[in-house]
Amino acid sequence: MPGADGAVELRVDGPAELGWLEEVHDALARLWQAAPEVPDLDRLRFETAVIEIATNVVRHTVPVGDGPVRASVLLRADPGRLAAELSDDGAPVRVDLDPDPVDDFAESGRGIALVLRAVDSLSLAREGDRNTWRLARHRSA
């Protein structure tokens, strides 16, 4: 909860399944309760982006050995910035972070583009034996 520097931090660990996604939704709700000063514009965009990436982890990550993949999300609201780190112990994933636009009538392929428009930075790296996503949005004045 709020620290001396005005930051609020929450972590949710679990198997990368639908139940974990529910917990990420709940954690975001708790984050906004603890940081009620975050403007709607920032809250909605950050939340949309975090859920897209968490969904990507659940849908596309496969276990290295016996499953399930274990995933973790760390959410942080600083006075100037919203940030999330999502990591998992699954096999290395490769995701195109500069996707081509899809047709208006395509039923998939919009997730990463949506995230890129919703936040200021997005990265994916293999750190040790974990896929690690980081995203951040500077708060509107």
Next chain:
Amino acid sequence: MELTTDQREDAAVLHVQGRLTMAAAGELKAAVDREVAEGRTLVVVDLAGTAFLDSSGLGALVGGLRSARAAGGDLRIAGVGQQVRTVLELTTMDRVLRPYATVEDAVGAGR
């Protein structure tokens, strides 16, 4: 997500309560396809109770739009809240799925 359906003569109104995300996308697409197959080719998806939309849920709406148009009808969305509007705007899909203020506006907007 909780899905309830009002069937009218040649239109169906699907009310989506809760989150329209990966876990619910298949159910919504199947429901739209069912209505279209039964001849209710004007499908209005009421999103007034939809707290959250992700790209999978958006994909289901686009899939439903394709089904309805292929049958000579249309899929329209109504009552969108702030988060749904954010997703539509950031993906520029509000050009394709133009939000109507209310279900009645969407039903009454002509074919």
